[in-house]
Amino acid sequence: MAQKFATRTEDYSKWYNETIDRASLAENSGVRGCMVIKPYGYAIWEKIQAQLDKMFKETGHQNAYFPLFVPKSLFEAEEKNAEGFAKECAIVTHYRLKNDPANPGKLMVDPDAKLEEELIVRPTSEAIIWNTYKGWIQSYRDLPILINQWANVVRWEMRTRLFLRTAEFLWQEGHTAHSTEQEAYEEAERMLGVYAEFAENYLAMPVIQGHKSESERFAGAVDTLCIEAMMQDTKALQAGTSHFLGQNFAKAFDVKFTDKEGKIDHVWATSWGVSTRLMGALIMTHSDDEGLVLPPKLAPIQVVAVPIFKTDEEAKAIGEKFDDLAVKLKARGISFKYDDDNQKRPGWKFAEYEAKGVPVRLAMGPRDLANGLVEVARRDEKTKETVSFENLDQFIADLLDQIQDNLYQRSLKFRDANMHKVDTYEEFKVQLTEKGGFYLCHWDGTAETEAKIKEETQATIRCIPFEYAGEEGVCMVTGKPSKQRVVIAKAY
Numbered sequence: 455m456a457q458k459f460a461t462r463t464e465d466y467s468k469w470y471n472e473t474i475d476r477a478s479l480a481e482n483s484g485v486r487g488c489m490v491i492k493p494y495g496y497a498i499w500e501k502i503q504a505q506l507d508k509m510f511k512e513t514g515h516q517n518a519y520f521p522l523f524v525p526k527s528l529f530e531a532e533e534k535n536a537e538g539f540a541k542e543c544a545i546v547t548h549y550r551l552k553n554d555p556a557n558p559g560k561l562m563v564d565p566d567a568k569l570e571e572e573l574i575v576r577p578t579s580e581a582i583i584w585n586t587y588k589g590w591i592q593s594y595r596d597l598p599i600l601i602n603q604w605a606n607v608v609r610w611e612m613r614t615r616l617f618l619r620t621a622e623f624l625w626q627e628g629h630t631a632h633s634t635e636q637e638a639y640e641e642a643e644r645m646l647g648v649y650a651e652f653a654e655n656y657l658a659m660p661v662i663q664g665h666k667s668e669s670e671r672f673a674g675a676v677d678t679l680c681i682e683a684m685m686q687d688t689k690a691l692q693a694g695t696s697h698f699l700g701q702n703f704a705k706a707f708d709v710k711f712t713d714k715e716g717k718i719d720h721v722w723a724t725s726w727g728v729s730t731r732l733m734g735a736l737i738m739t740h741s742d743d744e745g746l747v748l749p750p751k752l753a754p755i756q757v758v759a760v761p762i763f764k765t766d767e768e769a770k771a772i773g774e775k776f777d778d779l780a781v782k783l784k785a786r787g788i789s790f791k792y793d794d795d796n797q798k799r800p801g802w803k804f805a806e807y808e809a810k811g812v813p814v815r816l817a818m819g820p821r822d823l824a825n826g827l828v829e830v831a832r833r834d835e836k837t838k839e840t841v842s843f844e845n846l847d848q849f850i851a852d853l854l855d856q857i858q859d860n861l862y863q864r865s866l867k868f869r870d871a872n873m874h875k876v877d878t879y880e881e882f883k884v885q886l887t888e889k890g891g892f893y894l895c896h897w898d899g900t901a902e903t904e905a906k907i908k909e910e911t912q913a914t915i916r917c918i919p920f921e922y923a924g925e926e927g928v929c930m931v932t933g934k935p936s937k938q939r940v941v942i943a944k945a946y
Contacts, residue, residue, distance in 0.1 A: 459476070474495075476810075477494065478495070479498070480495045487611055487612075487622075488621050491730070494754065498748070498753075501751075503604065506648075507604075509651070509652060515602045516600065516601060516602070517601075517603060518601050518603055519603050519604075522606075523575060524573065525572075525574075526571055526574055529581045531706040532581065532584075532702060532707075533706075534674045534702070538672075538674065539609070544608045544610055545572050545573070545575070546569065547569060547572050548568050550563075550564040580725055581703075584707040587721075588709045593713075594712065594714055598637065599629075600630050601629050602628045604624075604626050605626070606624050606625075615734075615946075617733040618731055618734040626727055626728060627726070629725050631721045632724075633711065633713060635722050639698050642679055642698040645696045646694070649728060650694075655751075657732065657736055658740065658749040658751075658865060659693070659736070660865055660866040660869050661682060662681065662682045662919050664679070664680060664682070664920050665680070666678040667901075667915045667940075670914070671697075676700035678695055680695045684868070684873075684891075684892060685946070688889075689943065689946055690941075690946070691734070692946075693732060694727070695726065696724065697724060701722055734946070736749075740834075740861055744808050744809065744836070745810065746811030747811045748811035749857070749858050753813050755791045756812070756854060757815075757850055758816070759815075760807075760815065761773065761793075761818055762818065762819035764820075768823075769794065769796070772819075779843075782846075788850065788851065811833060813832065813833050813854060814857070815831040826843045827842060828846060869892070872889070873891060873894065874889070875893075875894045876895050876930065877896070882911075883910070893941070894939040895939060895940060897930070897939075897940045898932050900932075903929060907931065914943070915942055916940075917941050918941075919939070922940075923937075925938045925939055926938070927939070
């Protein structure tokens, strides 16, 4: 009997974990709170990484690498940043182990090897980077500095979930230095735009762009910009952030420059990042009860072909046919796999590639071969059709574009259907409980009202969207004036 897997409606959390397992994306590791990203999962991350890296470089950024460890004195230099991350920090206190005399064959921390100063395992890299920039910057001629790094960070989490929240995760973090406030703020906006473009054009995931509220800002930022996406359970997921840091870090690390007029001033800064959390977003935006669904642009295998044969002669003839197709697809930049493993039955393969989210599956038997036909199955709609082998490469290229667009449009339709304008607090609480979703509500802009909403409903202000700027009204909670509607939702 086939294994029974959880559905999204039965148990969304269990479904999420089983989808990851079925697609062989990742697993929990022997280190509490950390994960092993398996080859297929890492192949998707590499596709994400490659495209983002290309987009960063197209906007003038260069890659560098900075240390994993941050001296405690540097970390605490920017007080708000240090305070914001303090509870999540892992700390190195000693530099050596030794044999334990009381337990032969075991090791112990050498009490004589205590560090003079503790080292923080980076939860983010502003401190070590701005300490470095101090030596790089003297005048306006040294600016702007546009640096990105691909790295791992550690934030000690008590409740973890694969890809969404782990003690160690992979990410990129951009850190830029500028001569003017305007230039720095434009950089923060530009990079948010890059994230939004990537999310919509590659992840096929519609996002809302906006500001974080003051209480939700990155620790040490003057303004935090964000993209928010809706998952299939109608909860929000913060998919990327871009921070305008003002002169806070430059002042903390005394990073000054001489401008064109000879005036000395502190530089202006940004930081911005996305992480392997995007993998979680990808899974929860598109996947179904049969497993992973991947947008073609991020699929490690875009097309898989499964031959159906009984004899070696049939296998050889079908293989030669697909060899020709492989050459044509490669020329179009389309990744193709021919699965002729005779240890597994075609039905098993169909289920396997369905669970892995391969966008297009081809199947051909002797009769199809004789008639110049092939069965084409698309993963997004779970439909099949029989088409001519002639010009199949063009058909597949067009189909992959259709699937990419279909996934975006389907997600957009779902998001829009679950966004609600609400003007009273009572109505908000009822609808949030009954329907979930995103709520466009007026808010008076105070931290007190924001805290009240969170305490009473477990929903948070996800962002102050650009789209509703200037739409004045009255706060649904207090009745006080409101400058615009904000997005409120329960979130991951």
